[in-house]
Amino acid sequence: MSLQNSTAVVVGDGGGGGGGGGEIEEEAKAGFEQENSGTVPDDDNNSRCTPGLDDQTRSTPQSRPGDKFEPVDIIAAASSHPSSGLPPEIWTLVQSAPANFTPHYFLEVSRNLLENPNLTASHLSRAELSYQSFTDASFNPSATHPHDLAKIIRHLKPDHQPLLVDGGVPGYALEWTVVRKLIPRNPKLDESLLQTCHLFTSNEDVVVRSHDGKAREEDEDEEEERTIKAERYLVVYLPHATDPDKIPFYHPKIRGLAILYTYHPTVSPGKPLGTLSLYYDLFPQRPLDNRMTRTALKMLEIIHKHSRGRMAGYQKRVHHDIVIAQKPFQDTYAYLKGKYCKGLIDAWVEQTPAEKHVFEDLGIAAFLIELWTGMYGGGNSAQESAEFKGEEMQGAERNEEIDLERANANAKAKAKTNFPGFVDIGCGNGILVWILNQEGWSGWGFDARRRKTWATFDSSYDDKLKEMLLVPEVLNLKPSSIDVDINVNESLATTHLAGPATHNGIFPTGTFIVANHADELTIWTPCLAFLSESPFIAIPCCSHNFGGTRFRAPRRAAKAAGAPLAENHAISAPAKPKGKPATQSAYSTFCSYVSHVTSLMDYVPESEYLRIPSTRNFAVLGREKQREGERVSAFEDRMAVVRGIVEKEMATSIEVVREAWVERGSGLMKPGTGSGH
Structure with missing residues (x-):
């Protein structure tokens, strides 16, 4: 049951019944799985997607009971509790x-x-309706x-097929019905569970009893019984299981759960609304x-918290699953985690925390695999998932599910055949490069400093992970003759610096460029992609300018009208309480830049x-390009465009930018610099 599922994990036995998940699952709860609760990186304080109770009580005076979650003693309050009709x-x-x-x-x-x-279940990834x-x-x-509930049933x-409440609920009317499958994060440990969800409503008056304030609890004759107007909203969850031993660990061993909200539209001042x-x-x-x-206590607290947050006017700032739908991403992530996670953690040799980097790279790899499947496999995994998840799935049989799995497998195979290769600039420990190559996506990576992890891979990765410094060709004062018709795994050695190998950032046309927390290379990534006529992904971390120097980026808005960035408000300024000036973190402004x-x-x-x-x-x-018909085809013309933008953004000459970049790059290649990434 969705609401108590998580709480069964949060407050329940840690790992009994085959669902605890062991060390890997525990690390996931502290790492990757935390992201599904909606962590917001826009603010420096990492506020959550729904304001906490403490935040509400600090900013809003307590005007009446019910503003803060304060459960009552069920035994002591049983006589005065509003009638449920159950x-x-x-x-x-x-x-x-x-x-x-309300x-x-x-x-x-x-x-x-x-x-x-x-959102409430740490052992669940999602539900499929x-x-x-x-x-x-x-x-x-x-x-x-059930067959009379709807024609499709x-x-x-x-x-x-949905389960019905025997005899219905007296005094209530059924409003909607949903059948869903709860999908666990680790399908190797926990089974999925089907569940019927109903909403019942009632406008009948309810009877309440209360003491007159003078009587003791045992003096039943002193209680006052009265009828009040009320609106009742009852959500019922029925697991499709008749044997408690067949119910997965994450779900309480119960036949049903009901959450009732009794609302009093004519409540007296100072009394709770419901x-x-x-x-x-x-x-x-x-x-x-x-x-x-x-479990029940924690569940009510979460519902109370989210409802109060919405009533306070909270607007969600972070929108996941815009480019890739939740289902294909999480399915691929679960597959990669089961296949590679334990081995990578056991073989970890860096000083940085293994779990964070492993789960992070597994998540990025899952995203890229689904992204590339849609780009090069002739389909759009997000669209296919959304369509299958919608109304068409209501009549889907097992053979349709098999057909979908087969279609996805065919799309992946086609995508790998058409894939032009990738390059991971600033690849760090190289785990992302290794995972993607292991899954059949050809590519390579390089970094200014060799990592210990590289030695743990087999010898075939000697040509896929290279120690070299990127010095963009734009900064070359004597432009060289560029031949971009080379194999993706070949590197272009340049002579910008004496000593360590360098790369000029020009890649074969179409090579997918990956910049994962590449720091100094992040802001250069769109420029390198433009020069090589390639697609790219950049995951910003620390803010550096074109000269490689740390700075606070100016907040800029993307100029592309109707771009997805504007549609999902991904980096819009977070809402602030009235009276407080809006501020953006250095990270937020760098993302917009x-x-x-x-x-x-x-x-x-x-x-x-x-x-992640x-x-x-x-x-x-x-x-995609904004103006396909007006592309800059000549390489030297593209160089001129990038050089002009760099000089404008830096407000200095390209020669000064080059000097700053080379100085910064030389420092990066010193032993002991950088992190485990």
């Missing part, structure tokens, strides 16, 4: 708390959690049999235990917040 012989009240938000926000949160159980009634014109909320596989309650339908052989109680340079190089800047264990997870992509 049969008490079936449903057990587990947790309750006053709440101050039903609209509770419903928004409930809808969002349907497809995103990962196999049926949803929101756009089904044949949906019949008064049905007493009888065509679904039996185990995907009551948030959670009920379990327990298996007879599985009585309520401490873990179940704590890289996008600005991308636009200057005539690319349509695309952006994505990658699901790093606050520096913003990626800028350049794949």
Whole structure:
């Protein structure tokens, strides 16, 4: 059940029942998996996507109970709790708390959690909806049999058909029904689980009882019973499992869960607007235990927190899955993690934390593989996933799923055949280069300083990982004759510097350029791509100018009208409380600056917040040109364009920029500089 799934991990037994995941999974929870909760790297303080309760209470005075999450004592408050209408012989009240938000926000949160159980479940990656009634014109909320619920139901596989609440819920009307599959992060440890989700609503008055303030708890005659107007919103989750032992670790061993929000539209001043309650339908052989109680408590806290955050006007700043859909990315990531993670961590030889770098590179590799499959395989993995995830999937049978898997495999094979190769500039430890080559994507990388990790790879990587300094051809005062018709794995040796090998940044046309936290090379990446007529991805980290010097980049907006960057507001200024001036971090302004340079190089800047264990997870992509019919075809003309932009941005001559770059580059090649990346 999406809402309690995560809490079963957060507050439950750490790894019992085959779902704990071992060291690798624990590291993932602290690293890569943290990103799925929506970490926002725009701010220096890494605020979360939903403001915390402490943030709310610090900025807003407590005007009434329910502003802050304060659960009540169920036993002491049982007599005064609003009537739920749920049969008490079936449903057990587990947790309750006053709440101050209108039903609209509770419903928004409930809808969002349907497809995103990962927001509250650390062992889940997502949910896939196999049926949803929101756009089904044949949906019949008064049905007493699943086949009568909608026309499509009888065509679904039996185990995907929705479960109904026997006899319905007295006094409530069914509003919508969803059947979903909960997808675990590590399918080798946890099974997926099908689940039916219903929303019931009621406008019937409710009965409450309260003491007059003088009576003791045992004096039942002193209680006052009264009827009040109320709106009730009940979300019910029913796992498709009749045996508690068949329910995965991440899901409590219960037959059903109900979350009730009782809203009082005519509440007295100083009283909470509503009551948030959670009920379990327990298996007879599985009585309520401490873990179940704590799970329910944590779940209510999360719902309260997100609902209050939405009511406070919070607007999400970070939008994942813009370029690549969540499903193909997470499936590929899970595959790569299962195949390479343990071996890479066990063989780690750098001084930096193994888990962070391994999970980060696995995540980037998964993103690139899906990106390249869409670019070179004749399809768009994001679009295909979105279409299959939508209404078409409601009638999908297993053979259609097999066809989709086969189509994806064929697309990957075609993409590898058409792939022009990649180069990872500033490749660091070389793990990303190694993973991609192991998966059949040919390419190489270089860095100003050799890393210990390179020696752990087999001898075939001697030609794929090179120690050399990049000195852009633009900075060459005596332009050389450039032949870009070379193999992708060949390097161009230049004579800009005496001593260490250097590269001029000119690559075979079409070579996909990767700059992953490449620091000094990041701002050069769009320029190098423009010169080589290649696509690229840049993942900014530290802010450096064209001379390689640390600086605070000016905030610039990408000029491409309608570019994805503008559409998803990926680097827009975060909302600030009234009365406080808006500020942007150095990282945020550098990201916007890289996008600005991308636009200057005539690319349509695309952006994505990658699901990796790093606050520096913003990626800028350049794949399409803004003006295809006006491309600068001559190499020397492209050189002139880049040289002019560099001089303008640096407000100095190209000779001065070259001197600063060479001085910085010489320092990078000294032993002991740089990091494990």
